[in-house]
Amino acid sequence: MISKRCFLKSVAVAVAGLALPVFRPAASALASAAYPSHPVRWVVPYTAGGATDVLSRLICQRLSDRLGESFVVENKPGAGSNIGTQAVIAAPPDGYTLLLTSTANAINASFDPSLPFDFAKGIAPVAGVARIPLVLVVNNDLPAKNVAEFIAYAKANPGKLSIASSGIGTSLHLSGELFKALAGVQFTHVPYRGSAPGLTDVMSGQIQGMFDNVTSSFELVRAGKLRALGVTTRERSNILPDVPPIADTLAGYETSSFYGVGAPHETPREIVDLLNKEINAALVDPAIRQRIDELGAIPITGNASEFGAMLATETERWRKVVELSGVRKE
CATH class of the missing domain: 3.40.190.150 (Bordetella uptake gene, domain 1)
Known part of the structure; x- marks a missing residue:
């Protein structure tokens, strides 16, 4: 026979076991409460x-x-x-x-x-x-002074323009592809391993232009080493306030x-x-x-x-x- 003491102990253990799920916090909640701990x-x-x-x-x-x-x-x-x-x-x-x-x-x-x-x-x-924002920059010797003139030049000189990017499938590359499609122009895409070497070749004249993040090109524009024709957002950039949006000339353009x-x-x-x-x-x-x-x-x-x-x-x-x-x- 089971003694009274053993019986009560068994009941207490069973009740405690049943009660545990009620008071045990979820593992994710415990982890979240301590976050971050390392x-x-x-x-x-x-x-x-x-x-x-x-x-x-x-x-x-x-x-x-x-x-x-x-x-x-x-x-x-x-x-x-x-x-x-x-x-x-x-x-x-x-x-x-x-x-x-x-x-x-x-x-x-x-x-x-x-x-x-x-x-x-x-x-x-x-x-x-x-x-x-991105910005369309061109070599200073290119006769185009704005987006409209750049489009006119591209149409008058098919196949003569080369546009750099930081690689195939990047936002810089596809911003150029969207421009081509909306403007109805053609130019040769030249991919580089990053933005810097592309900008270098635009400044030297080996490449005529590039769509680039304003972060890496605005100092070159301010120094007069590149000409900025337009930014890719619908609003002007605070660090290139004199450069108009491309969309002002090319309706629907935005990247x-x-x-x-x-x-x-x-x-x-x-x-x-x-x-x-x-x-x-x-x-x-x-x-x-x-x-x-x-x-x-x-x-x-x-x-x-x-x-x-x-x-x-x-x-x-x-x-x-x-x-x-x-x-x-x-």
Whole structure:
């Protein structure tokens, strides 16, 4: 027979066991409450240097200061941003691996049919960071002084214009392809390994023009080494205020480069919302805002859902440009 003491002990254990699920917090809630408890990787899928690094390090320093753990920039370049993107998609969805998302992600969704991942399903949108206009720059010896004259010159000299880009399938390349389609002109596309060598050849006259981010070309324009004909956004750039939008001449034309933050799919909502709140706060910090303005960038604020909607819109926009250009990765 079971003694009274043993019986009561058995009942107490059973009741405690039944009660545990009621009071045990969900694992994700526990993780979110302690977040961050160790350093966070911020993957930049490009080489070090340039606007991507500047923007990332500005935000990471702010997050480190505010949240008490290091947010460490990790450059992981290759395959048009796809290597870094895939690494983040494959990471645990715990908030400790983040991705600097960009225009490349929106373009590659339709440009590269061989992608081993689905960006829209693999990455949870966290927050926007900034949008950067592009600018059409030309060699100073080219007779065209504005967009209308550039179009007229291209039509009068078919096959004589060469336009550089930072690589096939980039926003710089496809901005040129969209221009060709809407203006009804032809020019030869010359891809380079990055923006700098392309700009060098435009200045020397080996190449006649280039669509480039204002961040990397505005100083050359200000120094008189290149002539700027038009910016690709509908609004003028704050660092090139005298350069009109291309859309003023070419109706319907609009492109830009954008950057934001993503995390692996199924990252806890509490972590996403915390990061979104802190990133938005960083973007209105006067010191950070001044640095963003100096880059010619425009902050992108809003909640995670709004950034997700923007990603969807940009992906569709670039899908149409890819279709219009007829250019796809082989």
